[in-house]
């Protein structure tokens with residue numbers, strides 16, 4: 001359970017007092033997620049999510065994340081809305097952490113994504129990219145290629161605990177990705193963590209996207225690369241090209257890719273796999289004492305990055321240029 005910081009009922013009642021969301025009836029920690037502490041809060045007015053922002057979230061970034069949710073919701077993407085207090089403020093402090101209340105979104109995330117889910121998430125990613133265009137704030141991607149070496153350095157000495165001989169392999173990847181990372185591709189606001197557990201469905205309908213706490217300005221195609229990793233591999237580590245095709249067709253039904261974006265996709269997918277491998281590895285080796293959190297296995301992403309190294313062109317992911325429908 002990702003509850004790094006616990007709260008008492010009294011603290012919560014005091015925190016909720018400036019909001020117009022009725023009387024507190026119950027609350028409980030949410031047994032999912034690895035980044036922040038989340039609570040489901042029931043009041044006489046309905047259900048809400050209370051988030052206490054933890055280690056990877058910089059308080060100065062919160063106006064970007066919370067403002068972005070409002071902007072996207074107003075421009076065609078279904079996502080949670082931050083709840084404003086009576087004085088208009090959306091960000092407070094609870095148990096020493098920055099904290100916000102956001103609206104509760106109905107739906108379930110897909111435990112076994114199908115090509116239908118992949119097509120819908122591809123579409124939603126493109127809608128997000130297009131809807132984000134007028135958003136006035138900017139946030140650099142703190143976990144892009146320039147940050148990976150420092151992240152690796154924090155784990156490198158213990159990486160053999162995960163797999164012997166990993167050091168040289170990851171160094172080679174870092175050199176290759178740093179030396180070849182594309183410049184000048186179309187960019188804007190990206191989600192940067194669009195995994196199945198952040199996308200809700202009601203039946204076959206995508207009912208909303210959550211968890212904007214890695215959102216940033218970066219290459220649109222990098223967001224697609226993250227999705228290919230998160231949605232299109234099977235449990236046995238095999239890439240499912242039918243899912244890849246569905247995801248890329250779904251994306252291109254809203255925003256077609258340029259030739260340069262298509263050419264860059266294998267490298268971006270390789271980089272995306274390394275990014276999630278590195279954060280998982282760091283957490284695997286250093287998760288805080290006392291936290292109840294299900295750690296994610298870095299080896300899953302090690303398999304993926306080994307796969308991407310061998311990809312010659314985006315067609316191998318199922319990309320069809322000029323013929324998506």
Ligand SMILES: Nc1ncnc2c1ncn2[C@@H]1O[C@H](COP(=O)(O)OP(=O)(O)OP(=O)(O)O)[C@@H](O)[C@H]1O
Nearest residue numbers: 030032033034035036038049080103104105210211
């Ligand atoms: N607006 C919402 N409506 C309904 N449920 C939500 C909402 N926000 C969060 N949740 C629930 O809380 C869980 C964790 O939320 P979230 O993914 O934002 O946490 P996190 O710690 O940032 O996780 P992650 O590991 O995905 O980064 C979700 O899987 C979902 O069950």
Ligand SMILES: N[C@@H](CCO)C(=O)O
Nearest residue numbers: 034193195276280296
């Ligand atoms: N989606 C991430 C965790 C949250 O950043 C992962 O699966 O590693």
